[in-house]
Amino acid sequence: MATMRSVSIALWCKIKDYLRAHAVPSKDEQKKYHHDFALTTSFHGVHNLVNNGNSGVKSTIRKIAWVSVVTVFIIVAFWQVCMRFINFYSWPTTTSVTVQYVENIEFPSVSFCNLNRFQTKAVNNLSIAFFMWNVVSAVLLSTSIDAEENHLQEVIDFLQRNQNFSIKEFTRNYGFYLNKSTLLKCSYFGVPCYAEDFEHIFTEYGNCYTFNHDEGSLNKKASTPGSGLSVLFDIKQSEFTDEPSLGYVDAGITFVIHSANIRPKFDGQGVYSPVGMHGHVSIQHLKVFASWILIQEHPWGECNPYLNLEYHEVYSTYGCLQECKSRFIKNECGCVPFLLPGIGKECDLQQLYNCVSTALYRIEKFNICTVGTYNSTCPVPCEETDYPATISYSTFPSEKAAEYLSTKLGKNTTYMRNNLVYIDIKYQELNYKITTQQKALSASVLLSDIGGQLGLFCGASMITIIEIMEYIITNLYWICIFLILKAPNVPLWTFNQSRYRREIQEC
Template sequence: MEQTEKSKVHAEKGLLEKIKLCLSKKPLPSPNDRKKFDRDFAFSTSFHGVHNIVRNRSKIRKVIWLVVVLGSVLLVIWQIYSRLVNYFTWPTTMSVKVQYVEKIEFPAVTFCNLNRFQTDAVAKFGVIFVLWNIVSKVIHLQEINVNSTSTKEAIDFLESQQNFSITEFVKKNGFYLNNSTLLECDFFGKPCGSQDFAHVFTEYGNCFTFNHGKNIEAMKKVSVSGRGLSVLFNVNQDKFTDDPTLGFVDAGIVFVIHSPKKVPQFDGIGLLSPVGMHARVTIRQVKTVHQEYPWGECNPSIKLQNFSTYSTSGCLKECKAKHIEKQCGCLPFLLPGNGIECDLQKFYNCVSPALEHIQVKELCTMGIHNSSCPVPCEETEYPATISYSTFPSLRALKHLSKKLNQSQKYIRENLVNIEINYSDLNYKITQQQKAVSVSELLAEVGGQLGLFCGASMITIIEILEYIFTNFYWICILFLLKIPEMTSRTPPPQTHLGNKNSIEEC
């Protein structure tokens, strides 16, 4: 180590000696040459006003021009400083543009029955209501009454059946889609059926998505406004039911309209259509573009493992799933992933504390750029306007009663008609943009320099050349010439030395 340090010191000394040797070969200009250089710079520079200070013989005019030049310099410094401060606050503007097109992509629509379970299955297996309620409360961080009778029944049941899977039970005994539940389907005049819907699992159990993912319809773009998807559902309240004590007291279809590239999210944005009603939904496409940090809050480098397109909701689900799987070794069935499904015991002992830990420690946050799940850089939404009418009319009621071979009362209590279409063939783009770009900043700085000093980039180079030349001369003077002058001066003689010389004589 010591040898290395010594070699570094020798190398530095060698470099300094070379610099000194190089500088010593350069002659130091005389005072007249330096004055001539300063005067030539003042007359030739493109920095306005400087030559007026040097050229004028009147002292009053010199002072006036000196004040003018210094004032202009101070003003331009202040203006440039304020523009730099403004730029580094990363300001943005929002632009809204309506784009009219000939064709537009139709969204995905996910439908769920408000009565989630088959009546025959839950009649023999009523504990499923409690199991689902417990799991839902844990996922949504709600308090569970451990001492309730129903909860104890659920625990006793799962202790006797360790391999029970809520997911498999709901898939097998939940709502299904076939010719008996989907009576009619029409997409822009062409018939569709249950085969055109993809099964998805949500908090409403078995749900079915039209025009989702790799479905062939998702690649099509519609070219007619006022028409779209029309479906007629039979919710069949005799065959499907739910527990009213848990808050499920409605009958009908809940649905959500979303991008074909995103998973459905029902929290707070689901639309309801009750039985005996015709719901007419008109939609518009709205695209939102966010700037990446530091102008905006999006992070384009974040990718999701279980979803093809980034979304805040999908990111939060993956974040929770990752922490729960790490702590508990399993996954709740409403969260994405390929891990082992958590049983109810693990929900009590591990999943619930893990979710509370995630919330308290803010391990899965959203919104700003450095959070776990920042806003997406681009997202597409479909704001909807919904209106209702009684379905069917008295004449249509008789017609459907004969067609389906069901009573008029059955038709009123079980059928739901939903129609979804675009209001216009256009979409709105809301885009976050940089308020000041680099080129605009340079233009503003150059404008201030030109306005107050008549300066440009060439002027700045001239000033830098002038400063560098003077600095170079100062280095020669102080580093070489002054030490040489000091070394040549003979040392003063002391009285003691004189005395000794006399004695020697």
């Protein structure tokens, strides 16, 4: 220990000897250095702070005035630079809307659903059908599955008699169907289309059908406004089973216009067309890229460009929510509801009631699947395609058309007014509306703005900043040498042996 102390003292003495050889300049030399810096620096106004050999009251007043001016403008420049940094780190954005006209434009996908879920002729026990609908809709809408105890017992008895019962197959076989009797007319840009051109999908409305479902199938491009898809449905009200006391009081078709690579979301986006009406739907193509919306990533925006979905080609908030719920339910119940994406055993009615309903309640209560902000489970997409629609109606069929159609379709006027839904979907204009969210400030703009403020108020540049840094470092170096050389007068180490204290003082 004593040897280590001796080595430390010897090293300390050598350092002091070196610093004495390179001592701090005299006060006159330091004063000359400060004077030369003031005269030569590119920082504007500083040279006016020295007297330049002049003396007297006028020189003093002039110096005080220039000190005030330089100080004020340094404060203003510092304030402006701080405001620029505060503005930059608030992550501002600007949004621009561009209308781009084209010679032709891709036609979107359209998914159609009957407002009636199941057909009477296929259901022996209607209460089971109604309960089944509650189960089906609860999975997509995150509502609780509610049933009275005697109703549940009725379902359990039914399952015991039908061990291999599948909700999926039951819905496919006994829900709304599309064939020549329900699709009475279909025309796509003047070319006939048929039920085979529609793809079957499951939604909260049971069986639904998507036209132009694949980007490589039909996807004909519109070359003139006013042309598109025209369909005539027979919804067959006589086969309705939905219970009016439960709120199912409408008759007609609901449909969603969407991109081909995104599953339709009916809740909040479905457009309704009633029976006895001709719906004229005018659509636009929004491009945020049809309409597309380009949204900035965090922290400028709330999207996350690195999120990908397992069962959906393109990221969407709705698809993300479906996959989130599917994963949670699979972990909790060991099965996957057929309306949700995922690979695994299909949930039966007992699992849906006993486990899935509890899982949905927990998802909602504990915010397991959240939407919106960057740190939520499902933030907004960075790119989004939308097809806003405007719909107007006219009575269908007219009295004269009823005479013609009754002969052609073999149906009377009353039947047509109560069962037929006519829908035309066409482009309003051949253009894209592109909504783009951009960074309002980039790093280069921030540097330019800061440089402008420093140049305006102080005439400073990067070279000026280097000069000031050199000046400050030089003065700090002199201060450090002064303090180190004065250190022997201060007991830096405290030893019990007076011998070491004497050695420190002697060096």
